[in-house]
Amino acid sequence: MKLKMASLRSPKNSFCLAFLFLAFVQTQVLCYQYKVGDLDSWGIPSSANPQVYAKWSKYHTFRIGDSLLFLYPPSQDSVIQVTAQSYNSCNLKDPILYMNNGNSLFNITSEGQFFFTSGESGHCEKKQKLYITVGNASAAYSPSYGPSAMPETSPSYPTVFGTIPAPPSYSPSLNFPVFMASAIGFMVCALLGGIM
Ligand SMILES: *[C@@H]1O[C@H](CO)[C@@H](O)[C@H](O)[C@H]1NC(C)=O
Ligand SMILES: *[C@@H]1O[C@H](CO)[C@@H](O)[C@H](O)[C@H]1NC(C)=O
DSSP: OHHHHHHHTSHHHHHHHHHHHHHHHHHHHTOOEEEGGGOSSOOSOOTTOTTHHHHHHHTOOBOTTOEEEEEOOTTTOOEEEEOHHHHHHTOOSSOSEEEOSSEEEEEOOSSEEEEEEOSSTTTTTTTOEEEEEEGGGGGTOOOOOOSSOOOTTOSOSOSTTOSOOOOOSSOOSSOHHHHHHHHHHHHHHHHHHTOO
């Protein structure tokens, strides 16, 4: 018993605690919360910048653990997550996820492609729509964002993905990278400290 107490206070264990803390901070910092379009308001793109959401998603890389923040006046707009098919055809029925609180956080919990538009009729047609690719799926489909307008109803979205699985409706309090870092850190510390 005495030995255990002493070993817990040893410098080795202080080092371990510091390591765990750093690992935790590090993994936290690697998760980003993106304000969609870098705009203060999710809405119909201005005529000056109709491709704002397409351009925005093209120039960002998203990872599991990141989240998308949609800000908008709650009485005037909403966000829906839809399938690729619904995204293309602006079908607002049966969305995967519906959010209308004005401060909607979409948590990225898996790889794949995620399609969003407004739940208000007419907004999708006016290009208030966004899709992101998370992880390796980027190789599957890369639309051209040239100066010419994007094809409005391009059928070329990959069907390999089928329907995009809905993310779990809860957000795990401990995400995977954090858990892994902690687990690895713990094992290293256990070995160093000879707890095992
Ligand atoms: C995303 O996570 C935040 C906080 O962890 C939570 O408030 C929010 O409801 C989550 N969003 C969804 C769509 O589950
Ligand atoms: C990425 O995709 C390629 C082919 O599409 C596949 O061979 C490779 O294993 C994938 N990599 C990962 C990390 O999933």
